[in-house]
Amino acid sequence: DEQDYTTRMVKRFGDDQDPLKMLIVIDKLLTGFDEPKNAVLYIDKPLKEHNLIQAIARVNRLHAKKQFGLLIDYRGILAELDTTLGKYQDLASRTQGGYDIDDIQGLYEQMSTEYKRLPQLYKTLWAIFDGVKNKQDIEQLRQVLVPRMEDRDGELVDINLKTRDDFYEALTNFTSCLKVALQSATFFEDKSFTDADRRHYKETVKQLSNLRQLVKQDTGDTVDYDAYADQVKKLLDKHVVGVEVREPGGAYEVGKMGQQKKEEWTEEKTRNETDIIKTRVTKMIEQELLDDPYAQEEFSRLLRKVIEEAEKLFDHPLKQYMLFQEFSEQVEQRRLDDVPDVFDGNRLAQAYFGLFKQVLPEVFTVTDQQVQDKWVKLAFEVDESVTQAVAENSINPQNIEADIRKKLLPMLFKEAKGVGAGMDQARKLVEKVVQITRVGLGKAS
Template sequence: MKKKFIDEPGQMKLLIVVDKLLTGFDAPSCTYLYIDKQMRDHGLFQAICRVNRLDGDDKEYGYIVDYKDLFKSLEGAVQDYTSGALDGFDAEDVKGLLEDRVGKARENLEDAREAVKALCEPVDPARDSVAYLRYFCAKESGNAAQLKENEPKRLKLYKLTASLLRAYAAIASEMAEAGYSEKDIATIKAEVDHYAKVRDEVKLSSGDYIDLKAYEPAMRHLIDTYIRADDSEKISVFDDLTLIQLIVERGPDAVDALPSGIKKSEEAVAETIENNVRKLIINESPVDPAYYDKMSKLLDALIEQRRKGVVSYVEYLVKIANLARQAAVPGGDGPGYPAAINTPALRALFNNLQNYSLDLAVAIDAAIKASLQAGWRENSMKVKKVRLAIRHVLATAIPPDSGLSVSEPDVAPVTPLTWKKKPTSSWNWPSSSTMTIEASSTAVKRISVSGIPVEVVRKDIKNLHLGVYPPLGRVRVAAPLVVNDEAVRLAVIDKLGWIKRQRAKFAKQPRQSEREMVNGESHYFLGRRYRLRVHEQEGVARVALRGVASMDLFVRPGSSVEKREAVLLDWHRASLRSIIADLLVHWQPKLGVQTADWGIKKMKTKWGSCNVNARRIWLNLELAKKPVQCPGVHRGA
């Protein structure tokens, strides 16, 4: 029972326990804990930790459903637990272990809304079905390259819409308690409904619903329960049949099964069918390349006729239905082939062997059948036997003077054998001097995501790095050279909620006004605040501390603000250099390392940097204002 709950959560969704499994039971998929018994302190703390295991991207936290009004006891359990086994930690270390569910649910909902809106920001302002299909599928319906290129955007749409649906479902019955007005509640429900419909239409139009079928029942349950149920029956048709299968069965009447958003636009209907036929052709092409190349050309011609208005909408539906029927059967359904070519495998061989079609196709088919053994696909020796049989037929069937030869590509054993023409002349390969390698680039490019300016720097790195920097919340992405702007935008959208929270934190932080270097100003040194006292006099400019509250700055009469600031910075640099030197003397022997060089400079985004190979350390001059215990100083040491 325990194993099934852990390994097959879909088959056992509820496990009722009394005393067992409340400690040490690790089931990552466990998300809800329903408490209906009195519990206290250590036992209570251990029990609530059963739902804090991560389980993929969809589970960020667990839920505690309290039937015994133990919430105050929960707080007490955390306090007692940290004062016992975890007494070495500050209260701040365990802050956030328990959070307000409704507040967190609202935050998640707002993040999900923001992300899906940002993703759809570039969609044509019409925001109708055709606009969404052209943005997420293909501007030119049936264009295989565009369908493939836009696949990351579609996958992001499915992911973000699923997150939006789950976030809405988690708070749908408590929207008012979460602080939403009646108008807000209606607006949000309409948004969720809108994006759920967009998801359905894009998924159907692109043909992706075939690959995502396993996930569909759970999503539709959320839609039916919290949004609407009117389109559910229509969408559910595609759980059992593909759109192509529906067209083959019903012909033009299959259009009636499409979602209302697509069905009301002839353009959207045509583009949906064309994209699905194109995907079928692409998927089946390896089985019979010659036949599906013919199907592809027929589809191109029909799309061109529709766009030019050569055929009416009704005629178009009849023709596309006929084409779909032909494409649904690899090699066609039989008519037009010689009598001996009577199976799909023979038709595929016949179509692709050109001038050696009939006899060679039959010979190869017979050789394959004679050499096949049970489980041959998973056994390399059995695969080799089939390949040798094919090679023997080809070697004996192809005349020596035909200009053709049999070649065996360096690929996996299950890949079909190929044959090619002998080269009649040598190839002139490009010399190494004509080849170029793109060098690293640190040029900054700026893009905008949901109104937030983002700096993009491309470097010779493997992973994408995103940061939000003080004081104003500047957003910067360091991306690999091969990652394009759209991929960067999608990555930023994933973290949009987090980015906005970080920027909000920076905006709330108290700011020190621009320093004018006059009497009475506050200045910091080693974590302590000092009042500045400016003394104008002849002599060497210098800084001196008076007691624990005053900082004396001695400058020549008439010195500018810049000059006064430069004197203070020089003093900071000298003081920090002395402190760091002592720290290095103390820590280098203990750590068993020796720096070759180190220095101090002004840095915008970090406390320091370390070049391990060169054994060189740079430290931020701002550390002079921080306590000696500052992590940056320790890092430098």
């Protein structure tokens, strides 16, 4: 059955796992066929007016891995496209697919002339690094993009965030244009572009794509083969090749390749690594300490203090690096001078102890070991009660919070009352415990 066969072929074409990647049709699929990933349409038949518009629509659907569609015209019919669009403007509705026909203007370009945009895109891309003296030095380029946290009106902000976004966009635009250009015969026939120009453009993509991946790692972003990375990989594999093979100069221990002693770092690399640690520890405090409000508050305060100390060491970049490295380890281990080390990795009990210091600060104004031991013991008891509530309501997790409140409120009210506080403080403690539990359950899921 022809209809059944067509339906099956269309379904296979839309399946990413199916080896079928091309459909050849005659008088079919101009209407009623909508496959967003369809990126190329080869036209070898006369089309005009409505049928031409319908054909173009086959490749202009949005898809995550597609930046544009390609029309390969073997009949010269696209020369009539402007005329066709003009005729559509005379229609009473003046719409096509729900949009004013004027919106279509400028949405298509001749592939054979797309390469002429390369010089301006290249200029825009490198303008980001105008202040860099040696543009072959990866560390100098990296310094322009590496996360750099500064205090702005009491809030730590990454002042290089916009520059990185501009770089990602400029590199994507340049790479996409070069990819099209390298598939166009006119790019190679145009005498205003030399072989050296084309080779330099390809080397630029390779150099700055490596920089992009490095910066993604610097910022803690997930480095994956997204649509851009996949395109670049194909472009480099196809168009950028090695030029010579050299004999090895000796043997290398793979695990130590690329490693360098900190004392041997250049000033640019040292400052870059310092900024990376500063950004990483800032994210750690903001994101990983959500289950310990007291530690989050204290480490945020200490971070500002460390930044102030680092500013005094500006002429000693390695000392700056070591200062942030030591602080990063302190945050990672959640070591605070006013929190006893008896919790032995029980971060939740430690967080509950921190809540007592937040809500009942007057209790800890006097240094008394017996008093501290009492509240440490209570923190472990709270942890046991919460653990029990979670376990008992694992089948009906919506009851966990109610059970925690039921278990903890009488206990914490008694202790709060004993130090001159009351029900308000007890309720505040319970709600903060519930919030910590929500964070923990969120991480677990």
